[in-house]
Amino acid sequence: RRFSGLRGQRRQGGGDPGLMHGKTVLITGANSGLGRATAAELLRLGARVIMGCRDRARAEEAAGQLRQELCQAGDSGPDATDGQLVVKELDLASLRSVRAFCQELLQEEPRLDVLINNAGVFQCPYTKTEDGFEMQFGVNHLGHFLLTNLLLGLLKSSAPSRIVVVSSKLYKYGDINFEDLNSEQSYNKSFCYSRSKLANILFTRELARRLEGTNVTVNVLHPGIVQTNLGRHIHIPLLARPLFNLVSWAFFKTPLEGAQTSIYLASSPDVEGVSGRYFGDCKEEELLPKAMDESVARKLWDISEVMVGILK
Numbered sequence: 001r002r003f004s005g006l007r008g009q010r011r012q013g014g015g016d017p018g019l020m021h022g023k024t025v026l027i028t029g030a031n032s033g034l035g036r037a038t039a040a041e042l043l044r045l046g047a048r049v050i051m052g053c054r055d056r057a058r059a060e061e062a063a064g065q066l067r068q069e070l071c072q073a074g075d076s077g078p079d080a081t082d083g084q085l086v087v088k089e090l091d092l093a094s095l096r097s098v099r100a101f102c103q104e105l106l107q108e109e110p111r112l113d114v115l116i117n118n119a120g121v122f123q124c125p126y127t128k129t130e131d132g133f134e135m136q137f138g139v140n141h142l143g144h145f146l147l148t149n150l151l152l153g154l155l156k157s158s159a160p161s162r163i164v165v166v167s168s169k170l171y172k173y174g175d176i177n178f179e180d181l182n183s184e185q186s187y188n189k190s191f192c193y194s195r196s197k198l199a200n201i202l203f204t205r206e207l208a209r210r211l212e213g214t215n216v217t218v219n220v221l222h223p224g225i226v227q228t229n230l231g232r233h234i235h236i237p238l239l240a241r242p243l244f245n246l247v248s249w250a251f252f253k254t255p256l257e258g259a260q261t262s263i264y265l266a267s268s269p270d271v272e273g274v275s276g277r278y279f280g281d282c283k284e285e286e287l288l289p290k291a292m293d294e295s296v297a298r299k300l301w302d303i304s305e306v307m308v309g310i311l312k
Ligand SMILES: NC(=O)C1=CN([C@@H]2O[C@H](COP(=O)(O)OP(=O)(O)OC[C@H]3O[C@@H](n4cnc5c(N)ncnc54)[C@H](OP(=O)(O)O)[C@@H]3O)[C@@H](O)[C@H]2O)C=CC1
Pocket: 028, 029, 030, 031, 032, 033, 034, 035, 052, 053, 054, 055, 058, 090, 091, 092, 093, 094, 118, 119, 120, 121, 122, 139, 166, 167, 168, 169, 222, 223, 224, 225, 226, 227, 228, 229, 230, 231
């Protein structure tokens, strides 16, 4: 990959700088990795970007760098600094934080054109969220489930609008065990990550069904394997780290490469009106049958509503 000359390229055509002018985009986990690269590119395309991040210091640091890159690139007008890039605190491991975030956003924002459910945690030690959910299921699925539901009204009034969900190829190794969604009986960190990523896909398909006719589309993607901070909980012996770093440098995508499908689904006219689909490298891909099971998707939706306290 590294030497094939294909790395680091913006998507063909790269999108013209005005493509996202006048549009507001919310990206969760936008201070790091894929979310940060997605924010940078959508800013370059003229979008107004809201970064929904759990750590204000890290978010402000990333925002400062993004503003600097934007000005240096000369890709944007004078408002590159004020108003075009907004940092707001959002901890997906706390339903209280999600509700407070949405209440503030709905008071302040007249429109929301794109929601990118990007944030994620990967193979962390067994911990629970503030509300008692297994951390990976809580952050990767349930926090985004509540966030999306609370913002649906604004997305509908801003239609045509889009929701983009970042999943993973590793969904293939997960299944939804309704008897132990919080892994209290046994915890396997890899399996729980895969379960949360399968939940992302089932959520997308059920949401697409419920959004038919609203002009709000929702699609899900996998970014490939990308050099980001996601692997922070993987313990690598110190002496092996240089080798791992070399392997990731040679074979993993850069964040900009990994972010291309998120950017594509958020901005490309090619997918206007497309909903409920699974993408990789900016192309639609097939899903395994377990990710297309409508009854499991509906049951997961109903249980998720109860878990996050959405009253019918
Ligand atoms: N990297 C890869 O190879 C792959 C990544 N993905 C997916 O890509 C997405 C982005 O991850 P990636 O960029 O790789 O990893 P990073 O760890 O670089 O970024 C993850 C982002 O999610 C944020 N986050 C974590 N927990 C919470 C929380 N409780 N509330 C709010 N934000 C939170 C992180 O914030 P903070 O900086 O404060 O920790 C960070 O901004 C994830 O959904 C991941 O599952 C899918 C397939 C492969």
